[in-house]
Amino acid sequence: MPGQPRRSPVVHREGMEGLLERARELLGDGRRRVLGITGPPAAGKGRLADRLLRRLEGNAVLVPMDGFHLAGAELRRLGRQDRKGAPDTFDAAGYLALLRRLREQGEGDEVVYAPEFHRSVEESYAGSIAVPSDVPLVITEGNYLLLDQGSWSGVRELLDECWYLAPDDDKRVERLIARHVRHGLSRERAREWVLRSDERNARLIAGTRDRADLVVRGDIG
Template identity: 60%
Template structure:
């Protein structure tokens, strides 16, 4: 994505923010497509108009994944609290004067969600949320699409995306061989699920090879 693309996307997000009421913009796409990077760039460009609330804050904790027998599938649709995420979106859609809403975040160094990490003030015009399953229709995710005013779907060349995913896992502590196995198995399985929701997006954004994950 070059600077002109980012300028156009920022202008589109700004128009959404200036409608006079709280709006929520979703950025979806497969693992490693560049969702968090684009969402962060938009939030930075919009400044006090926007707040960034990642879906990843609703990962189930490691202990709960182990209890459920899902730890080896971390990142799959049923390893998140989808109902909790939808409940937060409903609350964000109707801001209360004087009330700050606190959303969770995900700490990649800890590989755990952290509650109360992201403050969203009532006067924020646009909430930007990003994650894999905003357009997913199963495993409790179906209500999410209707809670988002607009959703963009990001696409990135698969080879580039896989390479960047492996590098990201290595950066956060996985041996490269383990990272490659995880990406080939869990991450790519999830990517196929995410791709099924592409046609439900309002906009498909094709990212160039220079995009970061």
């Protein structure tokens, strides 16, 4: 829970059902809880979050970190377009402010709206995700939930739990290359981008795993 001393993360070995049961325990007394899911690019964060969302049957809302990507025009202005996905290509302070608002949202309060990133256009749309006040669990997933620098350093204390996904790296890199190919890059260009940019970010993210409550090894079946 936020504010409590950190212990070494537990290594999870119980598959999807065990993770689902752990998420259900967060529902507890019905108060608002926030579950973070993090790990390197293409670790399966969004896939796991979507599966939890379906199984929790209306008791959770998914608010991805990716909604806080800086717009393409702003990345070009800053000269950062060639490394989109690095920590300084997000509005980290905005994401932190949204998490605080979600934690403080009480029953009967107005709906909170969050942005959503659309890979088809590589941009975020504001006000896309509605979070009603009576939903007890917010699931948020993204690369930098455990990063201890700048505004990112405030995120960890707003998460009741954070899980770190650690799949096989060779399989993860192949998934990442395939993702970029699906979104229009040649395989050669996709591989260059992954090895130059995405894997540099992955190494940074790997250094944050000890701040997690749970490390999930391998792919979740």
